[in-house]
Amino acid sequence: MINVSEMSKLGFGLMRLPEEDGNIVMDEVCKMVDMYMDAGLNYFDTAYVYHGGKSECVAKEAIVKRYPRDSFYLATKLPAWEMKEKSDRDRIFNEQLERAGVEYFDFYLLHSIEEGNIDTYEKLDCFSWGLKKKAEGKIKHFGFSFHGSPKLLKKVLDEHPQVEFVQIQLNYADWDNQVVCSGELYNILTERNIPMIIMEPVKGGTLASLRPELEEMFRAVRPEASIASWAFRFVASLPGVMTVLSGMTHEDQMQDNINTFKNFEPLSETEKKTVKEVTETMLNIPTIGCTACRYCVDGCPMKINIPEIFKIVNNIKIYNEDFRAKNMYKDLITKSGKAGDCIACGQCEGVCPQHLPIIDLLKEASEKLDA
Ligand code: SF4
Ligand code: SF4
Incomplete structure (x- = not known):
């Protein structure tokens, strides 16, 4: 059973770390980790594939080596697209333990389940494997991140009821989005009482700065608040949300997020109405729904960003x-x-x-x- 009250509402996603000439800037990462830990926060999210495999190593240097193991939660993920046979599960898992310098992971996820990869996870029996790792104490909590349809989410939850939590993409702009279906996914998990971790709360940074007339609508209600803070408060105010991830790159983002979560205030009824009005106005401007996850970048033969x-x-x-x-x-x-x-x-x-x-x-x- 997850002790939700011990987990911080703001999670530090290690997928958009600061880089210079293709290298992660460790000094800056350590500064952000210190700010985060000093604020009493404790959830770090990495994955086998983030930063071309370097993110888990950064977790070791910036967190594991510098803080007591029981002072933070570390989450990482098993990618279907890096596996061909059952032995790949342990190969990757052992590599992850080594990279991160830990004996166990607090949260472990099957990465980005969707229609295109669920067969791999099933064929390689990854759900039973994850539960076995949990029984061995190598994983404390087992779940999955999800990018598929509501129909698939229901099917996976029906077939694997032992899953303890699910990570979904959720933000105010995508609540009714026909592809992402944030609202529908949220409702399925709420009905089943499954705790949620939220990714893309600011839609890959898109909701951190808006057209001047949209920002004005927010400022009219709460002049001192950053635009990003509205997006974070929207998701963190929802019942059932355990942690909200932010893939922070700069110290000022970290500071702004700490300010939002330090004395967290859920959205008031008036503020909820404002978010709805901003969303309606914004959705009338068509944009590309890229969340900057960067899954497409490494494999592009033409090196297109x-x-x-x-x-x-x-x-x-x-x-x-x-x-x-x-x-x-x-x-x-x-x-x-x-x-x-x-x-x-x-x-x-x-x-x-x-x-x-x-x-x-x-x-x-x-x-x-x-x-
Ligand atoms: S276009 Fe690339 S970066 Fe954007 S959402 Fe798709 S995979 Fe992610
Ligand atoms: S060359 Fe074009 S189609 Fe191929 S990966 Fe790059 S962007 Fe995608």
């Missing part, structure tokens, strides 16, 4: 800031491929948890940006 290109296109859509966006793009393609370099191999579309038509979207981006 797909999420950054989509962010630039969305900036143009939301802010109408053509000039600034084009400068960002110019800078980006000094280090990575252009949108127009795409050879339509389809690798990225096969791994995108948002099921985005990336090839077509890059064609449109190229027309705007490569001209």
Whole structure:
């Protein structure tokens, strides 16, 4: 049984750590970890695949070696797409223990379950394997992260009722989104009383800054609050939410989040109404629903930084800031491929948890940006 009251509402996601020339900047990570721990917070989320395999090693250096093992919770994940046979489960798990420098993981998840990979998890008997690891004390709590449909979520929960928690994507903009189905997933888990960990609460950073007229709607109600804090308070106010993950890159993000969660105030009725009004206004502006998870990046043969290109296109859509966006793009393609370099191999579309038509979207981006 998870002792939810001992877990912090803000979790530190180790998937968007600060980088310089392709290397993680350890000094900055350690500073953020210290700020987080000093604020009395305790949940770290990593995965086998984050930062090309380096994130778990960073957890060892910045957290495990520097804090007593019982002062924090460490979560990591088993990726279907890195496994072919049953022996891969233990191979990966043992590597993870070694990378993170721990004897056990507090939370362990089957990574990103969806229609395209559930067969691998079933074929390799990963649910029974996870429960066995739990019985051995190598995993304290066993669950999964989820990017599939409500129908699949129900099926997985029916077939594997021993799962203790589920991590889902949830934010105010995606509540009624027909692809992400945040609201429906939330309701399924609430009905079954399954604790939730929330990912993408600010939709890959999209909800941290909005069009001026939308920000004004928030400021009119709470002038001193950051725009990101509205997104965090929205999800953290929902019953059943155990922890909200934030993949923080900078100290100022960490400080802002600590301010939001230190003396946490759930949204008032008036504030809930404001979030609804902002959402309705915002959803009338069509953007690309990329959450910057970066699953598509490593496998791209043309080294195209797909999420950054989509962010630039969305900036143009939301802010109408053509000039600034084009400068960002110019800078980006000094280090990575252009949108127009795409050879339509389809690798990225096969791994995108948002099921985005990336090839077509890059064609449109190229027309705007490569001209
Ligand atoms: S389809 Fe284009 S963007 Fe996607 S992986 Fe292939 S080359 Fe890269
Ligand atoms: S395009 Fe899809 S896989 Fe790539 S970063 Fe965006 S959401 Fe993730």
